[in-house]
Amino acid sequence: MPSVTYISASGSETAVAGFAGDSVMETAVRNGVPGIVAECGGSLSCATCHVFVCADSDFAAMLELEDDMLDGTAIDREANSRLSCQLKLGDADIRVTTPETQV
């Protein structure tokens, strides 16, 4: 089981066990990890599941729609921004940082 570590904007870390095939968003919501709102439940329509991924993580490249939606995040996107409902866990442990706010 991959472990997923969520680092808040202020630096505190929450690590939870995830399941391969689940999304980083689902894993956070199921475990009550703060910092990810996921208002639309993963249908790529709200941009409230914004995270910053670490450089060495190897998620599948984003599709155009995710790219367009990232223009609507509450905290401005950066080069390593992703929408976590689109990030599927594999076997590797991963670390993501959540933005200061999703609203």
Place this chain on the structure above:
Amino acid sequence: MNAQPVIVRPASARPAPPAAVAAPERSGCPVAHAPASAAPDAVLPEAATHHGYAPFAMTNPFPSYAALRENEPVMFNAEIGYFVVSRYDDVKAVFDNWQVFSSENAQAPVRARGAAATKIMNDGGFTAYSGLSARIPPEHTRMRAIVQKEFTPRRYKKLEPTIRENTARLLRQMLAHPDARGDFLTDVAVDIPTITILGLLGVGPEMVSTYKKWSDSRAAMTWGDLSDEEQIPHAHNLVDYWTECLRLVSNAHEQLAAGTNGDNLVFDLVQAQSTGSEISDHEIASVCYSLLFAGHETTTTLISNTIRELLAHPAQWQQLIDDPSGIPAAIDETLRFSPSIVGWRRKALVDTQIGGVAIAAGSNILLLMGSANRDPGTFEQPETFDINRVNARNHLSFGFGIHYCLGNMLAKMQDKIVVEETLKAAPGLRLIDAAAIVFADNLSFRAPTSVPVTWGDQK
């Protein structure tokens, strides 16, 4: 959300018989499968109270919502023939489980179409169908993926300057009223989203009144209680609107062939089709048809409600004057506290349960988001309007899951612009009589009938 739902209270005060709202295409009546105690005849005394729940009464449904959550969170209501679901977790779980709870009944009409209207519509080639909200996978999945590209921030941010200009102009006009009184609903909130939607469709603002007429006919024909005779003019209007949607699509094809860029949603969808996206002309026209209604009514209500709630809480209005960065949170709190749509429909496809209550296949379900949003299990002090609440955004006012409102960001962006401009142009705005504002009878939509405001000297 052409599926905007649902059931408008019949013009007369008599309660709607259950048959009037059961989806007409169904042969198996869900009422028959309901627990015996819920059979219409058996529960008359109780049905009269229903924990105070009156399905169409919108002015203050919230005390009855609280009673439902507390006493009977999944209740069969014989008057409308629906299971009424009121707790946050249950509402969200049903939205999330589209395999079991289908949205196919989201547009079931209140009244069967009369013979004359049917003939007019058949002769006129009226074949409009749901844009998205009453379609189900896999068709829904295919179409939504294509249409969704038109609803990204990248696209709608381009609309912002025009919306801001229009808002400033409407506010100037309102503030020029010599008696220092206005109706924020009709003076500002109605036009803004209508102009925006027409812009998306590539239609100029000079068409606003024509489109509004069509939209009103749409509402009357789908959710009204019209006699066969009364349906006739509306039937003609629907044919005209559907013809216009087809024209928009063929017009976009011509533009594409001529190499001109239409720069609107219809053009983009036609262009996507030409580069291999699987969406037919009829489906594109259906999306246009549905956007007319989905796109503006609910946004008009959101704008009215945000201004109304903030003015009813002057300290919070002042907080935003001092620090406009709180506006997005105020909009989310308005959506939670006073959602434009308080109830939305689903249908159970198989025998199942909600919150431990058995639900037979074929049952109709009404999800009360207006109640879920005030569930004390999710929101602290839920009956208090508080723009500083940290989790307002967990509201279910845009639904949840595969049908989650595509227009959510567009709606919020328009509301934000209106609030920003109003705070600047009219910081001294006040409600004339907050307690006198009423909401029109409806099963799903909760919209104030007017929002009278003044900015004159304090008396």
